[in-house]
Structures are given as structure tokens and as C-alpha cells.
């Protein structure tokens with residue numbers, strides 16, 4: 346989840362999703378700037394042939410999205426039933442429609458006060474989300490989806506014809522300050538953990554400060570805290586991957602230096618392409634590659650494409666005109682005001698076009714060219730702020746492979762991007778855990 350200090354734009358409501366072929370024709374020139382293996386051969390293919398190749402590759406590789414958020418009451422109410430095609434960007438019917446094979450469902454807790462009450466609340470939120478994911482897999486849809494605890498599980502469950510659920514934890518706040526609790530999280534299925542969200546945690550400094558809690562605070566730890574070091578050691582011992590997304594650069598570099606196993610960035614994009622504090626700079630990308638880890642570029646519009654100040658000004662003006670200070674204020678508008686507000690937003694979107702799938706794949710291209718195909722992957726951050734035109738929900742996942750084929754990526758390269766690299770890192774984390782536990 347990446348709710349930065351902004352407001353929800355009704356993007357999905359005002360933009361119709363481009364048909365595949367329209368998307369294709371507007372992106373073909375960008376592929377030519379970054380020719381890849383097989384690019385020459387691809388340039389001779391017709392649109393139909395590109396689609397056919399993409400469909401074949403998409404069916405053969407295991408596609409893994411490393412960051413999909415869930416609501417607090419996931420799988421506990423009719424409108425959060427993952428088996429029903431609903432209002433969320435991800436559910437099981439959309440996964441099947443888009444050919445997304447596996448997803449990390451996220452146990453996210455927002456950073457709050459570092460007090461006993463704050464820890465207790467966060468722990469409750471985390472447990473509720475673990476319960477929801479496990480209920481989906483074990484009680485509601487065991488015939489459709491199964492929970493994977495290892496890289497081998499991912500391959501086995503996929504071979505059985507089921508969707509694969511994995512669990513990632515976003516923000517260590519839910520364990521309070523007791524790293525011994527990671528063992529319980531591990532039992533519940535957690536296979537990666539990020540130590541921070543927005544706002545500084547007990548474990549280290551974050552890329553984005555929280556508000557208002559640490560608005561005036563300087564970096565509190567200067568990177569990873571002593572407790573954060575303990576947490577990395579324990580995650581390594583258990584075989585849980587350490588996720589550096591949301592960490593500050595200093596914290597992230599400290600984690601890479603500390604970790605005995607390769608790390609992942611579960612949902613971050615590329616700073617050289619879009620200068621956002623949540624994105625990774627070249628030095629960070631090289632550090633992840635040297636660590637044999639993987640950077641899972643993410644399709645969140647604000648990370649993919651930096652919009653000019655004029656856009657923010659126009660939005661602020663529109664919101665002021667409708668006295669809107671929060672998402673709830675938008676919901677509270679009467680139908681006439683809401684229609685006018687939505688029209689105003691549509692006008693802003695037309696003047697400042699939102700990020701597209703082609704913009705997103707520019708991040709993949711940049712990272713691959715900088716650190717190689719073995720250290721880059723794909724994530725959406727769906728239901729946490731993610732989505733770009735052309736990949737607005739899980740049902741459009743095939744489009745990602747189409748764009749990769751168009752840019753000349755080979756089947757083997759696409760396999761690595763879509764989860765091969767992630768499974769390699771997961772296996773390395775499992776191996777390091779065996780070594781640290783002394784039974785290898």
C-alpha cells in the first residue's frame with residue numbers, strides 16, 4: 346500500500362481502458378529506443394503475431410505479482426469475497442482472466458505510535474489479514490487457490506492447476522519490538538517482510554516520513570536501528586525474505602550489508618526514470634544486484650511518471666472549489682456535485698495524461714539495462730494505489746507480457762521477470778535459513 350499524502354483520483358472512473366491493439370500501436374516507437382534480445386525479429390512481427398507469441402509465453406511462464414493489498418475485512422464480507430468478480434483490482438476471477446498465476450497478498454499495517462496500544466492495534470490488524478488470506482485458501486476456495494510456503498510449493502501448486510497465494514508483510518510494526526514473533530509469522534506463511542512503511546519505525550528510517558508524527562523529526566536512526574539489525578538476522582534465520590521497499594536509502598543499504606540472504610524490493614520503481622522518494626536510484630539497484638537480489642518494479646502511477654506541479658495545482662484548485670479535504674468528502678458529495686467534480690478530474694487527466702503500461706515498462710527496461718535481467722521483476726501494488734493505463738487490474742495482466750514481447754524480450758527473459766528471479770531469491774533465502782539453523 347502506498348497511500349502517500351495525496352488523495353484518491355477517480356482514475357478508473359474517468360478513463361476507459363485502451364484495447365490491446367490501440368495500446369500496442371502507441372508504444373511501438375518506445376521499444377525501438379531500447380532494443381533487446383530478439384528485437385529485430387519482433388519488429389517483423391504483425392500485431393496478431395505479437396499477441397499470439399505473448400499468449401503462448403504467458404501461458405508457459407509462472408507469473409508472480411509480489412505486491413497486492415487487501416482490505417481489513419478481506420474474505421469476511423460479501424463485497425470482499427475474493428471468489429467474486431468485484432470492485433477490487435484483484436480477485437480470483439480476475440487472476441484467471443488475466444493469467445496471473447501467483448500473488449503475494451499483503452499483510453499491511455500503517456505506521457502508528459510506538460506505544461503499547463499502537464503495537465496491540467497493529468498486531469490485531471496483521472492477524473486479521475493473515476486470517477483473511479488463510480480463510481480464502483483453506484476454507485473458501487481450496488479448490489481454486491493454495492497457500493505456498495516455499496518456492497517448490499509455488500511450482501507444485503501451479504502444476505496442479507491452482508492459483509498460488511503467498512504472504513508478504515508490509516511494515517514490521519505489527520510485532521511491536523519482539524523479533525521472536527517472526528517465528529509465528531513464518532508459521533502463518535509470511536515469506537517476506539518490509540521493516541518500515543511510510544513513517545519511521547522502531548526498525549529503521551523510511552523513504553517517506555509519516556505525518557504528523559515525524560514531520561519535524563530528522564532521520565531518527567540514520568538507517569537501520571539496532572532492533573532492525575536483530576530483525577534482519579532473525580528473518581534470515583527463518584528464511585523470510587527481507588523487503589527493502591519503503592525503507593530509506595540508508596536503511597536499505599544497511600539491510601543489504603547486513604543480510605546473509607539476497608533481498609527483494611517488493612514494490613519500488615526506478616528513480617532515474619521517475620524521481621520519486623519511493624523509487625530506487627542506480628546505486629541501490631547495483632547494490633541489490635551485487636547481493637543477488639531482485640528489484641520488483643511497480644506499476645503505481647505516481648512512481649512511474651512524475652507529474653508537473655501544474656497538475657497538483659489544478660487538483661488543489663478543484664478540490665478547494667468542492668471543499669474536499671479527504672476521500673470521505675468526495676464520497677459525501679451529492680450526485681450533481683459529484684458529477685461536476687468527476688468531470689473536473691477527467692479534464693485534469695486529459696491535460697496531464699496518467700502513466701501508461703508503456704511508461705511502466707520503461708522502468709523495467711532501464712533496470713534491465715543497468716543491472717541485468719536476473720535482478721528485475723514485476724509488481725502492481727493493486728488495491729494499494731497501483732495501476733497504470735493498460736494494466737489497471739489483474740484481469741489485464743496479459744498486457745504486460747504483450748508489451749515485453751513487443752520490446753523484444755525473449756521467453757527466458759520474460760520468465761525471469763515474471764517470477765523466475767523471485768523464486769531464485771526465495772530459494773536462496775530458504776538455503777541460508779537451513780545453513781543458519783545448522784541442518785543443511
Ligand SMILES: [Zn+2]
Nearest residue numbers: 346347612729
Ligand atoms: Zn507500499
